[in-house]
Amino acid sequence: MPEPTYIVLIKQVPDMDEVEFDYEEGRVDRSSAPLEPNPFDLNALEEAVKYKEELGGEVLAISMGPKQAESTLKDAIARGADEGILLHGREFAGSDTWATSLALAHAIETAGSCDIIFAGEKTVDGDTGQVGPEVAEYLDIPHVAFVSDVTKRGEKEIQVESETWGATYLKSMNLPGLITVTKDVNEPRLPSFKDKQRARKAEITTWGIDDISIDPDNLGVTGSPTRVANMEVPPPEERESLILREDPGNSVNQLLEKLDLGREN
Amino acid sequence: MKDKVIDKLVSIAGEDWVIQDLDKIEGYLYDETPEPASPKAVEEVVVVKPKDSEEISAVMELANEQGVPVIPRGAGTGLCGAAIPTEPAIILSLERLNDIKDLDEDNLMVTCEAGVPLESLFEAVDETDHLFFPPHPGDEGAQVGGLVVENAGGARAVKYGVMRNYVKGMEVVLPTGEEVQLGGKVLKNNTGYDLMHLLMGSEGTLGIITEVTLRLYPEAKETATLLVPFENRHDAMSAVPEVLKEGHVPLALEYVERKLIEESAEHLGKSWPAEEGEAFLILIITGKNEEEIFDKSETIVEVFTENGALEPLFAQRRKEQESILDIRSNIYTALEEETTDILDVTVPPAEVGNLMDEIEDLAEEYNTNIPVYGHAADGNVHPHIMNVNGEAPEYFEDLKDEIYETALDLGGVITGEHGIGETRIKNLPMALSEEERVLMGKIKEVFDPNGVLNPGKAV
Numbered sequence: 184m185p186e187p188t189y190i191v192l193i194k195q196v197p198d199m200d201e202v203e204f205d206y207e208e209g210r211v212d213r214s215s216a217p218l219e220p221n222p223f224d225l226n227a228l229e230e231a232v233k234y235k236e237e238l239g240g241e242v243l244a245i246s247m248g249p250k251q252a253e254s255t256l257k258d259a260i261a262r263g264a265d266e267g268i269l270l271h272g273r274e275f276a277g278s279d280t281w282a283t284s285l286a287l288a289h290a291i292e293t294a295g296s297c298d299i300i301f302a303g304e305k306t307v308d309g310d311t312g313q314v315g316p317e318v319a320e321y322l323d324i325p326h327v328a329f330v331s332d333v334t335k336r337g338e339k340e341i342q343v344e345s346e347t348w349g350a351t352y353l354k355s356m357n358l359p360g361l362i363t364v365t366k367d368v369n370e371p372r373l374p375s376f377k378d379k380q381r382a383r384k385a386e387i388t389t390w391g392i393d394d395i396s397i398d399p400d401n402l403g404v405t406g407s408p409t410r411v412a413n414m415e416v417p418p419p420e421e422r423e424s425l426i427l428r429e430d431p432g433n434s435v436n437q438l439l440e441k442l443d444l445g446r447e448n
Numbered sequence: 449m450k451d452k453v454i455d456k457l458v459s460i461a462g463e464d465w466v467i468q469d470l471d472k473i474e475g476y477l478y479d480e481t482p483e484p485a486s487p488k489a490v491e492e493v494v495v496v497k498p499k500d501s502e503e504i505s506a507v508m509e510l511a512n513e514q515g516v517p518v519i520p521r522g523a524g525t526g527l528c529g530a531a532i533p534t535e536p537a538i539i540l541s542l543e544r545l546n547d548i549k550d551l552d553e554d555n556l557m558v559t560c561e562a563g564v565p566l567e568s569l570f571e572a573v574d575e576t577d578h579l580f581f582p583p584h585p586g587d588e589g590a591q592v593g594g595l596v597v598e599n600a601g602g603a604r605a606v607k608y609g610v611m612r613n614y615v616k617g618m619e620v621v622l623p624t625g626e627e628v629q630l631g632g633k634v635l636k637n638n639t640g641y642d643l644m645h646l647l648m649g650s651e652g653t654l655g656i657i658t659e660v661t662l663r664l665y666p667e668a669k670e671t672a673t674l675l676v677p678f679e680n681r682h683d684a685m686s687a688v689p690e691v692l693k694e695g696h697v698p699l700a701l702e703y704v705e706r707k708l709i710e711e712s713a714e715h716l717g718k719s720w721p722a723e724e725g726e727a728f729l730i731l732i733i734t735g736k737n738e739e740e741i742f743d744k745s746e747t748i749v750e751v752f753t754e755n756g757a758l759e760p761l762f763a764q765r766r767k768e769q770e771s772i773l774d775i776r777s778n779i780y781t782a783l784e785e786e787t788t789d790i791l792d793v794t795v796p797p798a799e800v801g802n803l804m805d806e807i808e809d810l811a812e813e814y815n816t817n818i819p820v821y822g823h824a825a826d827g828n829v830h831p832h833i834m835n836v837n838g839e840a841p842e843y844f845e846d847l848k849d850e851i852y853e854t855a856l857d858l859g860g861v862i863t864g865e866h867g868i869g870e871t872r873i874k875n876l877p878m879a880l881s882e883e884e885r886v887l888m889g890k891i892k893e894v895f896d897p898n899g900v901l902n903p904g905k906a907v
Contacts, residue, residue: 376761377760
């Protein structure tokens with residue numbers, strides 16, 4: 184029987200605590216902050232590595248993005264992935280979740296057989312939570328989203344707790360299948376210095392559109408049915424203080440007036 | 449407190465800024481000294497919050513005139529009881545002097561008022577995007593003036609030094625009310641006695657610092673945190689001088705132990721990332737790019753591995769680095785409730801392994817547990833004397849004296865960070881010669897002839 188294969192979908196994102204917004208373009212300015220693996224994807228990777236530790240097999244990390252996303256795949260290797268594949272090329276740029284999922288599904292098919300696909304519940308820069316389930320739909324395999332605990336790791340079946348609609352569901356899924364995980368599912372381990380060093384020298388395989396046999400018309404802006412028309416960031420609210428003491432009898436009215444709650448006489 | 453004093457304070461600072469209600473002054477009575485070791489604060493105090501040095505000057509004149517003690521107060525994050533009133537007094541809070549006046553990017557200096565919280569200073573410096581204020585003594589609520597008069601240290605003193613190394617200028621209201629300006633934006637100054645350095649570490653006994661000019665440094669573009677596990681305390685501490693000797697000076701080099709750090713992590717709802725090892729060194733490595741960080745880390749890891757380290761872990765993501773430091777910074781908070789006193793003995797850096805061994809022997813002798821953590825590369829560690837059944841143990845003073853004697857025998861000092869204040873006055877004779885103490889007393893007399901500024905503290 185062949186060794187099981189686990190695929191982790193991983194995206195490089197800017198550190199959202201430091202990122203700035205490009206108001207004119209209506210998007211996050213990726214160059215304004217250090218880039219790192221999407222935090223939820225690290226939980227997904229950790230879960231894949233746990234599966235591997237328990238049942239053996241290989242962990243394959245796949246990312247789609249610019250050349251610099253290689254560093255995120257190298258980080259994944261330091262944290263326990265065996266191999267990293269980057270989907271890269273100008274045709275991929277500007278893809279929405281629909282086109283991204285299609286590309287990832289093609290890549291997974293190209294990679295060969297796969298037992299479980301792990302993804303983060305969402306990315307911190309896109310926040311849609313759509314890519315994981317969409318990939319599963321393209322591949323026509325079952326999926327469970329928002330997994331907060333993996334209660335049984337099996338070769339043919341996985342049992343998980345999923346946090347959906349304000350409740351916790353215990354679910355069993357036949358494999359192959361896909362799960363998206365929340366941050367509660369585990370605490371991603373810190374890599375050892377030795378593994379980080381080894382991973383820096385690791386070779387990352389790069390695949391273009393020809394490698395995954397995909398029609399470029401289904402990718403990028405042309406292949407994306409959604410558009411970000413506009414983005415607005417609400418301005419931070421300023422705090423103000425007010426001390427009323429000159430005319431105590433009238434201070435309630437003064438306060439109401441200040442709060443714009445006063446009734447017109 | 450005499451009505452006359454209160455009336456005068458009101459006329460100086462205004463009614464809103466003179467506080468006598470007990471429920472409102474409670475927050476101004478204590479500092480962070482663990483309760484069993486802390487002096488009891490008297491409640492016959494009045495809190496005044498002047499807005500500038502002129503008002504402070506007027507308060508000092510009043511104090512001299514009426515013979516009322518004045519206790520200057522920052523955020524109350526000190527650990528030696530220096531800000532605790534032990535007799536009826538005016539507590540002079542510097543909280544309203546909270547303006548960052550000048551961030552001079554050409555001279556790499558920042559000038560700010562004494563009541564600026566460390567957190568605000570960090571934020572302002574961070575906004576320049578290229579400058580850095582290295583010291584991090586712990587609680588970011590601490591105020592700049594307090595950091596200077598306590599000559600605070602903390603984790604990030606390895607590379608650039610303690611507070612004293614950053615202060616280049618200050619404005620001070622003397623105990624008799626006169627205002628003086630010392631130093632300035634200069635890196636060299638040989639004009640007369642260095643009164644500024646006398647003020648640093650004076651614990652509010654020689655003057656009230658109202659404004660300081662601090663040196664800044666260029667910010668390192670990249671940082672990483674190495675977490676190095678060891679089987680035991682001795683191995684970890686003995687490895688530190690080996691790394692320093694090779695010429696590697698990290699931004700911080702901290703020592704922690706499993707039981708403590710796990711308690712602290714739990715306190716924060718986190719978990720400690722290292723699975724193996726009982727004793728850990730945490731190093732912050734800085735560099736201009738990733739290449740440099742890896743090069744430095746590689747040689748440091750090599751030295752540690754030759755000296756008995758287990759597999760070091762490596763945090764590069766900002767959040768992972770912050771999490772490790774956050775857990776480290778919270779040890780004291782996690783232990784506080786069970787602590788009789790937190791000590792801050794400091795020995796020559798190469799002696800820190802011997803200090804740890806002797807503390808371990810003392811713990812055995814007293815049949816107790818002495819948690820220890822601290823700033824390994826500075827030779828400065830924090831042994832905690834723990835409560836027994838919720839109270840200070842009978843042997844508290846004896847054990848404290850023995851730990852102090854141990855540090856002194858190794859060529860060290862009884863306090864490297866927290867200062868003398870109130871809680872360590874009785875230990876001064878073992879640490880300073882009579883000649884030194886007499887000199888210090890005379891200096892105090894020259895600055896404060898009527899003895900009104902923080903009397904009964906430090907000297």
